[in-house]
Amino acid sequence: MRLIVTAFCLLASSAVAADRTLNIRNASSMQSQQELATILRATLDIATAKVDTDRHTLTISGTESQLIAAEWLLSEIDRPTSTPGDKPRTSGAYRTDGTAGDEIRVFYTQGGRPAQDLQEAAVVIRSSVEIRRLFTYSQVGGIVVRGTPEQLEAAEWVWRALDTDKPFAGTEEFRTKLPGGEQVLRAYRMPMEWSGQELNEASTMMRSLLELRRLFVYNRTRTIITRADEATTTAMNWLAVETMRPASPDLTESEPFRMEDPRQEGLVRVFRLPSAKFDEAGLQRVAMDVRKQTQIRRAFTFNKPRLIALRGTEAQIEQARKMIAAAK
Numbered sequence: 001m002r003l004i005v006t007a008f009c010l011l012a013s014s015a016v017a018a019d020r021t022l023n024i025r026n027a028s029s030m031q032s033q034q035e036l037a038t039i040l041r042a043t044l045d046i047a048t049a050k051v052d053t054d055r056h057t058l059t060i061s062g063t064e065s066q067l068i069a070a071e072w073l074l075s076e077i078d079r080p081t082s083t084p085g086d087k088p089r090t091s092g093a094y095r096t097d098g099t100a101g102d103e104i105r106v107f108y109t110q111g112g113r114p115a116q117d118l119q120e121a122a123v124v125i126r127s128s129v130e131i132r133r134l135f136t137y138s139q140v141g142g143i144v145v146r147g148t149p150e151q152l153e154a155a156e157w158v159w160r161a162l163d164t165d166k167p168f169a170g171t172e173e174f175r176t177k178l179p180g181g182e183q184v185l186r187a188y189r190m191p192m193e194w195s196g197q198e199l200n201e202a203s204t205m206m207r208s209l210l211e212l213r214r215l216f217v218y219n220r221t222r223t224i225i226t227r228a229d230e231a232t233t234t235a236m237n238w239l240a241v242e243t244m245r246p247a248s249p250d251l252t253e254s255e256p257f258r259m260e261d262p263r264q265e266g267l268v269r270v271f272r273l274p275s276a277k278f279d280e281a282g283l284q285r286v287a288m289d290v291r292k293q294t295q296i297r298r299a300f301t302f303n304k305p306r307l308i309a310l311r312g313t314e315a316q317i318e319q320a321r322k323m324i325a326a327a328k
Contacts, residue, residue, distance in 0.1 A: 020067045024056045026078050032139050033058070036078060039135045040070050043104060043146050044096075065097045069104070073144070076106045082141045086111025090156060096146070105152050107159045109141035117220050118143070121162045124216040128185065128227045129154045129178070150177040154185060158225055161187035162218045171237065176227075182214065184233045188224040188240045198304050199224075202243050205300040209268065209309050210235050210259075235259050235268070239309070247275040247305040251325060256317070265297070267317050271324050273306040278327075283308070286327045290320045 027033045030053050037049040037058055048061040060070050076091045091106040109118055115138040122143055126134045133146040134155075145155050157174040174185040190199060196219045203224055207215045214227040215236075226236055238257050252272045259266035273283060280303045287308050291299045298311035299320075310320050 017061055017063060018067060019059060019061050020070070021057050021059045022071060022074055024051075024058055024074075024078055026080050027139060028056075032137075035137055035139075036074065039077065039137060039144055040073055042135060043073060043133055043144055044069050046070065069094065069096060073104065073106075077137050077140060077142050077144065079140045079142075081139050082108070082111035082113075086141075093149075093152065101148060102146055103149055103152055104144070104146045105156070107143045107145065107156065107163075109143070109163045110165070111141065113141050113163075120218055120220070121159065124162060124218050124225050125155050125158045127216055128158055128214050128225050129176075131155060150179075154178060157185060158187075161225065162221065162223060164221070171240070173233075181229045182227050184228055184230060186226045186228075186233055186236065188226070188236075190222040190224060190240075191244060192222050194222055194304070198302075201304075202302050205302050205307075205309055206236065206239055206243065209298055209300055209311050210239065212236065231260060239268070239270075242270040242309075243302060243305075243307065245272070245305065248272045249276060250274055253321065253324075259311075265312050265316075267314055268309070268311045269317055269321070271308045271310070271321070273308065273324070273327070275306050278306055286324060289327075290323055293323060294319045296320060 024033055024036065027036055033051045033053055037051050040046055040060065041049040044066050046060050046062045046066055050059045060067065072094050087110065089108050094104045096102045096104065118136050118138055118141055122134055122136045129151050131145055131147045131151050135144045137144065143159065145152055154176040161172055172187045176183045176185055190202065199217055199219060199222055203215060203217050206212065210232055212226060212228055212232060216225050228236065235257065242254050251274055254270040257268040259268060273286065283301055283303060283306050287299055287301045290296060294316045296310055296312040296316050300309050301307065308324065310317055
């Protein structure tokens with residue numbers, strides 16, 4: 001269980017608009033000051049946020065509750081530039097006065113992370129948890145998130161799974177309280193020796209074979225994040241293990257895995273062709289022949305281990321098995 005002290009600030013709503021000028025203390029460049037203005041405007045629904053780059057000030061217009069929230073948010077993100085060695089942390093939760101019961105939090109990545117890593121992590125969090133208001137501030141490696149408490153709880157778990165240098169074996173799981181049937185979040189750490197291209201090739205195969213709507217990759221730690229229902233998560237667990245097995249000098253095949261499928265196309269098997277016998281072109285040729293002859297709709301390859309993953313009917317998979325065994 002994580003221990004995080006969360007501060008809640010419940011504001012009285014006011015419809016009266018007012019102006020307030022806030023001092024910018026650490027953002028020195030024009031770009032970083034404009035980023036601050038954009039984050040405050042978009043996160044808090046503030047109509048006006050004007051920067052005076054000479055005076056290092058930010059003037060905002062809004063209700064009293066918006067102004068108070070803006071002061072809190074600016075104090076959280078207008079910090080000194082993060083440096084290598086800085087430990088990741090989170091802000092407390094700030095509760096807005098909106099009818100949706102939204103909260104705002106800031107997650108800080110470890111110091112010295114490239115901006116590309118920050119953007120990639122933000123995309124994974126936004127997409128896997130479906131948070132509409134999520135913004136990054138690269139100067140401090142901050143991710144500003146506004147959503148329901150359930151969304152923020154899930155977002156924090158994804159962020160912690162991504163922003164770590166500590167390797168973990170197998171998978172990590174978090175059961176969310178998000179609405180709908182896709183309540184299981186999983187993090188899969190794939191082999192670090194895989195290239196970015198290989199990670200994306202494997203993830204595309206997994207997504208397509210299992211018809212996963214929410215599967216996303218984070219290249220820095222070779223992590224795959226999924227959000228799915230129980231049955232699909234079980235299938236993904238099985239497929240992740242099969243995908244990470246090394247190439248084989250001989251033809252090997254997995255045990256069959258059965259999924260529920262209205263078309264009776266729920267049998268899944270993974271075949272590894274002899275690595276010394278088949279190059280990438282040979283792998284693609286065998287896969288193409290299998291697709292054509294068996295009419296299997298879901299047949300995908302992963303070149304690194306010379307893998308063909310199939311999903312179809314019992315008869316289709318058996319026919320494919322015989323074809324692969326006879327391939328030259």
